[in-house]
Amino acid sequence: MRLYHVSKSYMAGQYALHDVSLEVRRGEFVFLTGPSGAGKTTLMELIFAAEQPSEGQILVLGRNVARIGAGAIPALRRRVGVVFQDFKLLQDRTVEENVRLALDVIGTPRREARARVFQMLKSVGLQHRRFHHPLSLSGGEQQRVALARALVNEPEILLADEPTGNLDPELTIEIMDLIVSASTRGTTVIVATHDHGLIDRYGKRVLRLENGRVVEDHPAASSSIGASA
Amino acid sequence: MSRVLMLIAIAFGNALRGIRRASTTSLLAVLTIAVVLVLVGSAALLVENMSGLLDEFGAELQVTAYLEPGLPAEAQRELAERVGSAPGVEAVLLVDEAAALARFERIAGGAELLAGLEENPLPASIEVRLRADARTAESLAVLTDSLEGLPGIAELAQGQEWIEGYARAVALARGIATGIGIVLGLAALLIVANTIRLAVYARRDELDILALVGASRTFVRVPFLLEGTIQGLLGGLVALLVVWGAYELLLPQVRFGLELVLGRAELHFFTTVESVRLVLAGAGLGLLGSMTALVGAGSET
Structure with missing residues (x-):
């Protein structure tokens, strides 16, 4: 994943992101940090084509997101899993149905989809809750469901925007361990967080944003780095 | 099951789920289409029978x-x-x-x-x-x-003058029926469009999530189109039943009056093909309404 002089402006002269250039390699784990309004969420939105940059180029999985047509966005998003602070689960669907959404949109046969969802829920420890509705789950469990949905398609990139923002410290570690384990299986991971304790605990690469600019790019204490994602 | 069949099954499932979830507004759309088609269908049946009688008289001028x-x-x-x-x-x-x-x-x-x-x-x-x-x-x-x-x-x-007058009456009735059909059809179209638009609005969270996980535009839109079509189909069926019921109820009186005046009355209900057409007209109204709603619904769909 490469960004070349990327800027995003919602109003003339005011930048949410300003001249950001960076590279994230395949399988790399990156913490994106900075104060509120620094541009973390905007950066994430640009990567999964929820927004278009005002200037610059963004290469994600071989596609230039800055020039991507509307018809090509779904195919890109099937290769990018996304997790949010507020889980974004459908309350009228069961845990299994929520996770299966990512497989339904590509027409995965029902039997295969159920098997894959079961395995995914098992890996996040929620297979016994698959017929429950999200509201009957704890916050940590709901985030695990959201994570399962993001990962069930075996995406090449996982974006997590404050995934532990609503969770207590114990559940935070639980969710982060699951995200890190996805990374160890080869998925490129970017996690936006305010939580410095978390950043210190995992010792991964840290990109710090302030006022829409990258002000710090701190390498991982130890990491395996491959080709660009 | 192939992926395409699976996608079709999912689209139907989502459409039925949408109808169940917004059952009141869906019922309103079904009833509106039914009312429109009852009026248009009754007028069509009347004109059809009047034309039939005209043809008979013409043949026996x-x-x-x-x-x-x-x-x-x-x-x-x-x-x-x-x-x-x-x-x-x-x-x-x-x-x-x-x-x-x-x-x-x-x-x-x-x-x-x-x-x-x-x-x-x-x-x-x-x-x-x-x-x-x-x-x-x-x-x-x-x-x-x-x-x-x-x-x-x-x-x-x-009988020529009488027949010419009758022909004018048939043409007038047909014109009025067409006019009523167009006006009421547009009204039904707007109501279905608003129903679907409300459904789109009520499900925008779901649409956001679908977009996140890579749903194509077709995957998102087809259930709404099916929803409108199903509503229209149900409206058409209700209308057919109502028109048939009214026909059966009124037939003896109308037939007696016509026999008294004309000496005979060969009246008939819609043929199977015409009945199917009436129901399909409902489906078409529903589909058009959905399309109208999706055109105006913006980026979510």
Whole structure:
């Protein structure tokens, strides 16, 4: 994943992101940090084509997101899993149905989809809750469901925007361990967080944003780095 | 199951889920379409039957020559033969006084009406049936000119004016029915469009999530299109049942009235093909309404 002089402006002269250039390699784990309004969420939105940059180029999985047509966005998003602070689960669907959404949109046969969802829920420890509705789950469990949905398609990139923002410290570690384990299986991971304790605990690469600019790019204490994602 | 079939099954599932979730607004859309199609269907049925009667009358367009009172039977027969050889005539039927009375009694129960009269007041007549190629205003004029001079004929009566008036009435009814259909159809379209638009609004969280996980535009839109189509289909079915019920209920009275006035009444309900068309018209309205809603729904869909 490469960004070349990327800027995003919602109003003339005011930048949410300003001249950001960076590279994230395949399988790399990156913490994106900075104060509120620094541009973390905007950066994430640009990567999964929820927004278009005002200037610059963004290469994600071989596609230039800055020039991507509307018809090509779904195919890109099937290769990018996304997790949010507020889980974004459908309350009228069961845990299994929520996770299966990512497989339904590509027409995965029902039997295969159920098997894959079961395995995914098992890996996040929620297979016994698959017929429950999200509201009957704890916050940590709901985030695990959201994570399962993001990962069930075996995406090449996982974006997590404050995934532990609503969770207590114990559940935070639980969710982060699951995200890190996805990374160890080869998925490129970017996690936006305010939580410095978390950043210190995992010792991964840290990109710090302030006022829409990258002000710090701190390498991982130890990491395996491959080709660009 | 192939991926395409799976996607179709999912789209149907999502459409039915949408209808269940917004059951009140869906019911409103179904009833609106039903009301529109009941009105349009009833008008179409009326026009259809009126046209049928017009065709029957057209096929049997005839001139009636009323004979002078007291004309002997032999003279009546001779006159009928002469009339039969006139231009454009296919066949003639001599109806003598007794036959005219019998016909009146059969149609109008005239025995009581005429019981007080000492004499039969009905004249003898010759009913002239025209050849198909002579059922024009010009041919009719030539025929009536040639008959008017014949001795023994008191009066000529022709149904053309009545038929022309009836044809105008049918055309008017058809025009009114079309107008009503268009206006009410547009109203139904807007209501279905608003129903679907509300559904899109109510499900925007779901649409956001679908977009996040890579749902294509088709995957998102098709369930809404199906939803409108299903609503329209149900509305069409309800309308067909209502029109059929009303037809069965009113048929005896209408048939009695028509037989009284016209001597016969060959009325019929929609054929199977016409019934299917009515139901499909509902589905089409629903589909169009959904399409209208999605065009105006913006980036979410």
